[in-house]
Amino acid sequence: MSSSSSPPPPPPPPATDILLSLALEVLDDILARLPVKEVVRTCCLSRAWASRWESVPGLAVRFDGWYSAAVVSSVLGRCTAPVGGFTIDVRPRLRPRAAYWLRTLADKRVRSLALAFDHSHGDDGVVLPGVGRALYACDELSGLDLHYCEVPRPPPRQGFAGFPRLTRLALSRVALPFAGAGALLERVIAAAPNLTDLSLKNVFAGIGEVEPWAIRAPKLRLLTLWMVIDNGGRVAEELPLLEEADVSVDCLLGSEEFLDTIWRVLGVKTLKLYVRDREFNENPTEGITWKFRNLRISTLSANFGKISSIMSIFSLLRCAPQIEQLHIEVDRKETLGDEIDEEILDAEMSDDLVKTLKCVSMTHIKGFPSEMCFVKLLLSKAASLESLEVRFFWENLHMSCEEACADFATYERASSTLAKFEVESLMETFDILSLF
Template sequence: MAPRRPRKRRRIPDSSAMPVGAVDADALLSLPQEVLDEILARLDLRDAVRTSALCRAWRCRWETLPSIDIYIRSGKQALWTVDCVLPRCSGHVQRFHVSLDELSARRLDDWLLVLSRRGGVEDLYLRPEPPYEFVSLHSTVFSWRRLISVDLFACHIPPLRPDFEGFPVLKVLSLVNVNFQQNGEYQLEEIIETSPLLEKLILSEVDIGGDDFIEWKIRAPNLRHITICSSIDYGWNFAELPCLHSAVINLWEYVGNRDFAKFLVGLVQVRELSLYMFYAPVNGINILETLPCTFDNLKSLKLFMDFCELPSILSVFCLLKSMPNLEELKIKIYNGEVQEIELNGEFLNAQWADGMCANLEILEMTGINWLPNEISFMKLILSKARLLRTLCISHHDDCSVSHVDPLHELVTCGKASAQAQVLFKGAAENH
């Protein structure tokens, strides 16, 4: 009888010797459902779809996410992302950011309609890629009640739907280079007024059809920031904005065609103000002579201006008289190569008023050309501002005047503040 072969001892599999992918998949499957959803939610949509390759249990897990974000640049890959992935996801689309090329622009209406059937999105971003052509926004967007942020560029805005009830949770509205149809100012006023939680409003190069515009008001009780940039006066004014923190105002035609002082009154609560005022005044009229209010909350003022024109310089003094608690003044000079009129220290000193710049700590002059008006103004501030800590100067990048003598004049002139320092930073383009 042949001897019995000894049995081979059966080895118990060691988890350390198992394929890495299998161990990882098992570890993932052992996590709570909410943790798995959080992991997938943090991935780019494309990467979330690729998790299907981990194991059979993960093959369709991304389809059950409670919410997804869609970011699309351009090309056929973008079309696949929306056309194939969007119908398979049962969850809410939280963010829909699309950079539109010719192909995706044709499909935009279909995508917006699909999103509407799911109640819309919270964050909408639409921007054609350069060289861009305007795209038309589907009116179904006006039914999206969950919108929190809207950022539109180069879009045609359709009329409001008859059933439009507003955007109850909208906080950010950015309209850049968009077109409204005739009487669009009524529409814009209604959109803003029916967004009670609006905190940030950007209206830049908005175009409204027609020639005659009514005066209307921006009513936004929770607004914290506003930007208005326009070459045309569309009749906008401000209702009371009690929460306003910062504003950027660049309105070309307000220089001569409207009561700019009255317009600024609506910004009286602002803490940080950037004001573009370098356009030539109409008929030589000073755009600001007096302000009927005091900007008690204003701490920071940034001016973009022409320091060679008398009306512009007088406007600076008008502003400073009405801003008693100003701490930081920044002046960016444009078109300042030719000085039309020289304003000496005696003339500028006559514009000074009690309490002006009483709390000023920083003066920054950018893009100067070392012209007498600029130097006289800086010397005046140095001699009057008792709390001034810093005068920061940078000249225009094409300035041909030597800075040595005028800079020495500023450093050695009389100063009201013993701690005031004069800092020269060279050419403006580097700062």
């Protein structure tokens, strides 16, 4: 008797590509959010995906690490317009291709550029042939970040009118070595009516004598202004919408122009104020006569070896009646200098001066007597203090971290809300509250 065999099972239905079944705009949005390396890898999924990534509008192309110039050129050449953004660290071997990439990106209406030129070989600033013409042609930019390069004059026949779509402009160690460079910067900033984020770190404009130029950006919310030497740039008017300012203008210290700069940012909620000139022997905030009514968070540099530098902390506190967070970055190279004892600091730090402080941090301290006295007085007077963090520098310590912790544990504290008091040294962290 022969046994009847059952018919073979039907073949499985073809697999459905769930992603390709999504609406086109949804799929484009998903792919545009992925790192470019992962987006390009989707070409291996199936035949339908072989070139799907090329048609994603607004793709952010970011190259981190080591890539060949050929790979970068290939990806840019295959991207559809508009390109959302292009970010790359331009290493020396890639420099000859930078102008070509910018021309390609200009044709593809790139929206954001971030170029950091490698200067590990001691270059004074990378000069790239043809990069100026190509950069100025990217007239649809909403974001531009340049680091460590020279930007030449716009070609006279190009009719450069600025980047009217800019919302962010960040230049760091950038030189514009030609006459009229300051006027060009002024025009670029003023021609961007929606500029909200401006960062100028050691930008050198012009040749020979300083050319005055103005910063006019009424919608600005974030401002970073660093000047090692005077480049002629000034904040020309009050910035009514400004929320955060990071200011380091040692070249203007002690002048009315310095006070004018601080006056223009008086409405900020967050203020970073750095003095990097360790030889400056005056209190840079002494001339401030107004109040920062909105200021809640401030970071400033200090040298606890100089009484003038310590006084700048107290001067700032007097100008900020609502301040809640104070972050003090101690000069790493400070040494014992002026004779500063507890009596001097006590005369300046009243209970009322620190009554609003909730969070305080001090970084790079070395256990100097003035630093220890400051912590002692702060603990005894700041009734609303909730958090105190102290970080020791690893070099040239005057007192070991363990010795300092033993002293901290003996200090009286006025705050019943102090929930965090940590001391950090290298890889060790000590919870001082457990020692009280």
